[in-house]
Amino acid sequence: MIDIHAHFFPRITREExxxxxxxxxxxxxxxxxxxxxxxxxxxxxxxxxxxWDGRTRLAxxxxxxxxxxxxxxxxxxxxxxxxxxxxxxxxARMNDLALDYCAADPARLKAxxxxxxxxxxxxxxxxxxxxxxxxxxxxxxxxxxxxxxxxPGILDFLRHCADLAMPVLVHPWDMMGDxxxxxxxxxxxxAMPAETQLGMLSLVLSxxxxxxxxxxxxxxxxxxxxxxxxxxxxxxxxxxxxxxRADCPRLPSSYCERMMVDSAVFDPGALRHLVGTMGAExxxxxxxxxxxxxxxxxxxxxxxxxxxxxxxxERILSxxxxxxxxxG
Amino acid sequence: MIDIHAHFFPRITREExxxxxxxxxxxxxxxxxxxxxxxxxxxxxxxxxxxWDGRTRLAxxxxxxxxxxxxxxxxxxxxxxxxxxxxxxxxARMNDLALDYCAADPARLKAxxxxxxxxxxxxxxxxxxxxxxxxxxxxxxxxxxxxxxxxPGILDFLRHCADLAMPVLVHPWDMMGDxxxxxxxxxxxxAMPAETQLGMLSLVLSxxxxxxxxxxxxxxxxxxxxxxxxxxxxxxxxxxxxxxRADCPRLPSSYCERMMVDSAVFDPGALRHLVGTMGAExxxxxxxxxxxxxxxxxxxxxxxxxxxxxxxxERILSxxxxxxxxxG
Numbered sequence: 001m002i003d004i005h006a007h008f009f010p011r012i013t014r015e016e017x018x019x020x021x022x023x024x025x026x027x028x029x030x031x032x033x034x035x036x037x038x039x040x041x042x043x044x045x046x047x048x049x050x051x052w053d054g055r056t057r058l059a060x061x062x063x064x065x066x067x068x069x070x071x072x073x074x075x076x077x078x079x080x081x082x083x084x085x086x087x088x089x090x091x092a093r094m095n096d097l098a099l100d101y102c103a104a105d106p107a108r109l110k111a112x113x114x115x116x117x118x119x120x121x122x123x124x125x126x127x128x129x130x131x132x133x134x135x136x137x138x139x140x141x142x143x144x145x146x147x148x149x150x151x152p153g154i155l156d157f158l159r160h161c162a163d164l165a166m167p168v169l170v171h172p173w174d175m176m177g178d179x180x181x182x183x184x185x186x187x188x189x190x191a192m193p194a195e196t197q198l199g200m201l202s203l204v205l206s207x208x209x210x211x212x213x214x215x216x217x218x219x220x221x222x223x224x225x226x227x228x229x230x231x232x233x234x235x236x237x238x239x240x241x242x243x244x245r246a247d248c249p250r251l252p253s254s255y256c257e258r259m260m261v262d263s264a265v266f267d268p269g270a271l272r273h274l275v276g277t278m279g280a281e282x283x284x285x286x287x288x289x290x291x292x293x294x295x296x297x298x299x300x301x302x303x304x305x306x307x308x309x310x311x312x313x314e315r316i317l318s319x320x321x322x323x324x325x326x327x328g
Numbered sequence: 329m330i331d332i333h334a335h336f337f338p339r340i341t342r343e344e345x346x347x348x349x350x351x352x353x354x355x356x357x358x359x360x361x362x363x364x365x366x367x368x369x370x371x372x373x374x375x376x377x378x379x380w381d382g383r384t385r386l387a388x389x390x391x392x393x394x395x396x397x398x399x400x401x402x403x404x405x406x407x408x409x410x411x412x413x414x415x416x417x418x419x420a421r422m423n424d425l426a427l428d429y430c431a432a433d434p435a436r437l438k439a440x441x442x443x444x445x446x447x448x449x450x451x452x453x454x455x456x457x458x459x460x461x462x463x464x465x466x467x468x469x470x471x472x473x474x475x476x477x478x479x480p481g482i483l484d485f486l487r488h489c490a491d492l493a494m495p496v497l498v499h500p501w502d503m504m505g506d507x508x509x510x511x512x513x514x515x516x517x518x519a520m521p522a523e524t525q526l527g528m529l530s531l532v533l534s535x536x537x538x539x540x541x542x543x544x545x546x547x548x549x550x551x552x553x554x555x556x557x558x559x560x561x562x563x564x565x566x567x568x569x570x571x572x573r574a575d576c577p578r579l580p581s582s583y584c585e586r587m588m589v590d591s592a593v594f595d596p597g598a599l600r601h602l603v604g605t606m607g608a609e610x611x612x613x614x615x616x617x618x619x620x621x622x623x624x625x626x627x628x629x630x631x632x633x634x635x636x637x638x639x640x641x642e643r644i645l646s647x648x649x650x651x652x653x654x655x656g
Contacts, residue, residue, distance in 0.1 A: 146507040176504050176519075179474040180526060184533040185572050189562050191504075193554060194522040198508060205512040222561070226521060229557035232595025233550070233621070234517050240620035244513050267560025269604050273597045292568035293561070 001299050002321035003069040005169065005221055005262045005286025009037060009051045009077065010097035020090050021082045025074075027052060037076060044076060050290045054104030060290070061108065064298045067318070068327060069289070071101060072112035072139035075173035080144045084119035088126060091116050095130045102134075110325070112139045112169055120153040124160045136325050137167035137217075141174065142199035149199045150206035158216055167217035167324050172196045172225060188293055196225025201234065204255045207247045217260065217324050219284060223270070224261035228277040231256070253277075260324065262286025263316055264295060268305040280312055284320045329627050330649035331397040333497065333549055333590045333614025337365055337379045337405065338425035348418050349410045353402075355380060365404060372404060378618045382432030388618070389436065392626045395646070396655060397617070399429060400440035400467035403501035408472045412447035416454060419444050423458045430462075438653070440467045440497055448481040452488045464653050465495035465545075469502065470527035477527045478534035486544055495545035495652050500524045500553060516621055524553025529562065532583045535575045545588065545652050547612060551598070552589035556605040559584070581605075588652065590614025591644055592623060596633040608640055612648045 009027060017026035017038075025044060028036040033049040033056070050056040051074070061069055077094055079087040095113045102109035113130030115123035117140055127138055138161060140154075147154060149170070161168050175181075175191035176198075200220055203209060220227070234252045237244045260282040265271050275283050285302060288294030295301060299317055306312040321327060337355060345354035345366075353372060356364040361377040361384070378384040379402070389397055405422055407415040423441045430437035441458030443451035445468055455466055466489060468482075475482060477498070489496050503509075503519035504526075528548055531537060548555070562580045565572045588610040593599050603611050613630060616622030623629060627645055634640040649655060 143508060148508045176506060176522075178504060180471060180476045180530070183571075184529070184574065184576075185565055185569060186526065186529065186533075189529060189558065189565060189572075190522050190526045190554070193558055193561070194504075194518050198514065198518045201512070201514065201517060202508070205514075226518075226554045226557060229554060229598055229601075230517065230521055232593060232598050233521070236594040236623070237513055237517060237621045240624060241513060243511075244517075246512070248512075265560060266564040269601045270557055270560055273557075273601050276597050293565045295564070296568060 001066050001285055002318045002327065003066050003287045003289065003298060004219065004284045004321050004325065005264060006069045006071050006289040007051065007074045007291065008071040008098060008101050009047065009074045010094065010101065011052050014038070021079065021086050023082065024079065024090065025076045037074065039076070048290055052101070054101040054109055057290070058104050058108065066287075066298055068108050068110065070110045070112055070136060070325065071098065072169060072171070073098070073114045075141060075171055078114060078141050078173060079116065080118050080141060084116055084122055087116035087118060088122040091126050092129065095126070095133070095135060099134055106134075110136045112137045114139060115157070117141065117144050117154065117157065120157050123157050127160060127164060127166060131164055131166055137169060139169040139171055142170050142172050142195050143174065148202035150202040150208050155208055155212065158212060158218070162213045162216040165215070167219060169219045169221065170196070170199055171221045172199070185293070193222060193225030196220050196222060197227040197230060200224055200227045200259060201252075204252045205244065205248045207249060209255050209258045210249065212258075214258070216258075218258075219260040219262060219324070221262055221264070221286065222288070223263065223265035223274050224259070224278070228261070228274045231277060256282070260284060260320075263302055264288050266295065266301060268301065271301060271305045275312070275316070280315050281320055283316050284324065285317045329394050329613055330646045330655065331394050331615045331617065331626060332547065332612045332649050332653070333592060334397045334399050334617040335379065335402045335619065336399040336426060336429050337375065337402045338422065338429065339380050342366070349407065349414050351410065352407065352418065353404045365402065367404070376618055380429070382429040382437055385618070386432050386436065394615075394626055396436050396438065398438045398440055398464060398653065399426065400497060400499070401426070401442045403469060403499055406442060406469050406501060407444065408446050408469060412444055412450055415444035415446060416450040419454050420457065423454070423461070423463060427462060434462075438464045440465045442467060443485070445469065445472050445482065445485065448485050451485050455485075455488060455492060455494060459492055459494055465497060467497040467499055470498050470500050470523050471502065476530035478530040478536050483536055483540065486540060486546070490541040490544035493543070495547060497547050497549065498524070498527055499549045500527070513621070521550060521553030524548050524550060525555040525558060528552055528555045528587060529580075532580045533572065533576045535577060537583050537586045538577065542586070546586075547588040547590065547652070549590055549592070549614065550616070551591065551593035551602050552587070552606070556589070556602045559605060584610070588612060588648070591630055592616050594623065594629065596629065599629060599633045603640070603644070608643050609648055611644050612652065613645045
């Protein structure tokens with residue numbers, strides 16, 4: 001199995017974070033393999049050693065049967081709201097630390113870079129540097145403040161990714177919502193899937209795919225959020241309401257062939273609908289490891305859903321990732 | 329076919345709206361069967377005559393083969409942010425006008441009431457009055473400002489609905505989101521389904537169904553938004569993250585049997601997944617008529633999805649609605 005969606009968070013000290021930006025996150029190692037991601041004085045999320053230690057991750061991969069894993073930043077590391085120069089230096093440092101993490105076994109742990117997406121020139125420069133030092137692709141958030149993925153600068157960045165043959169993983173972050181979402185991880189359960197759908201629809205309904213190169217490999221996390229479920233609603237709206245189709249010349253679902261998703265949907269019926277909507281060649285195995293909202297028994301959903309179909313299992317669990325990320 | 333989700337908007341004049349509340353909507357009849365819902369001086373939405381004229385709606389129902397239709401307020405009529413006394417008087421007036429609309433053929437046009445949900449006592453009183461004059465049930469928004477459906481007052485209201493045997497239709501409104509949603513009806517395509525899911529999860533994850541009577545009939549619009557698609561993600565989160573299950577003693581998906589949804593999902597694969605998740609006896613035909621984001625060829629999705637299964641067609645297109653709304 002090749003897992004294209006997994007996270008790391010390096011051992012950033014409080015001092016290093018404070019020197020980078022007052023909003024930079026850091027890791028409090030609380031012992032016994034546990035820790036806390038901190039924002040200033042405030043705990044952000046309890047985490048475990050496999051998040052910052054590549055050898056621990058490898059042991060988990062051995063136990064779970066994951067051959068290769070692509071790791072990327074935990075989104076709290078993005079720094080998109082910081083001053084561009086600070087964010088650029090931070091992204092470079094995080095990308096170096098990602099390779100340190102992968103050094104535990106560079107054949108099995110691969111990295112996706114982060115970039116300072118609030119500064120497109122700096123983002124393109126860091127993308128080039130990351131590729132030159134061994135990153136396989138790049139992870140971006142689904143928006144930068146009020147700029148969605150159809151922002152002209154972000155589209156320039158995506159073109160640069162295509163030119164460099166660097167696949168893009170889009171991850172939801174900085175979630176919409178209000179005080180009604182304070183409990184029960186509702187931002188992760190409600191707003192993250194909506195954010196991902198919003199990112200995909202921003203590309204589709206703006207007509208951006210008419211101008212982006214077909215060589216762009218763009219993968220959306222968590223099965224593309226709510227996108228595949230709601231594309232019928234979007235097609236119907238496009239057909240019957242002028243303002244929905246104003247900038248999008250073709251039926252929205254026709255652009256499914258320009259996007260990929262991971263398999264992290266946690267339900268066999270949902271996975272079948274996802275594969276039916278996106279196409280089996282555009283669904284890539286992803287666990288969201290090592291977080292509790294990820295797949296705890298990696299590959300079991302795909303295996304259960306396609307128990308009778310070895311071809312689908314192979315495509316989703318490894319073949320598609322080999323093709324998209326150029327793995328041997 | 330019995331359509332349980334359709335809207336009306338009465339011929340409110342500018343003067344009547346202004347006298348009710350500065351935020352009250354009104355109808356500009358622009359002639360030739362067209363109009364605009366207005367908010368003060370600003371156009372809110374272009375609409376057609378069947379929205380305010382019951383006879384026009386009946387002609388449409390004849391053409392489309394809809395035997396009975398339940399009509400409810402267009403959500404811009406809710407008035408939940410107004411002073412309670414104003415909202416109570418407005419709700420009573422709208423409920424009277426709903427019955428005027430249905431008077432075109434009271435055997436085929438039935439009304440769901442609206443209530444001033446910011447004032448629970450007033451909402452319960454208007455619910456009782458609406459039932460006494462012939463309303464079949466009540467429509468509410470999925471939230472009142474920052475109060476979700478698990479608000480103690482709203483739960484009291486839902487108990488009162490159960491006591492009176494008045495089914496509840498929950499409709500998304502007042503959608504989350506920011507400047508990234510200004511185009512292409514994104515609030516309707518992204519935020520409405522998220523709002524509905526948030527309403528359902530607020531009841532599930534708060535443990536409210538442990539305290540609500542099982543006789544409560546509660547139906548969520550647009551197939552329950554993103555709920556059925558994401559319930560696997562929610563179950564996984566509940567199983568592996570303590571703060572998700574803090575107030576919810578059972579697996580979230582086990583509460584599907586306490587909720588119903590309409591069939592307005594616009595995709596056969598989505599409808600099959602919805603029926604598989606919620607159960608065929610809990611999916612009720614709904615068109616979202618007369619809006620362009622509704623089903624333009626009523627019943628065609630159900631007919632196409634269950635071409636080989638007359639039992640499913642009958643349940644979804646009429647049987648479930650007869651049972652839930654007590655239609656003969």
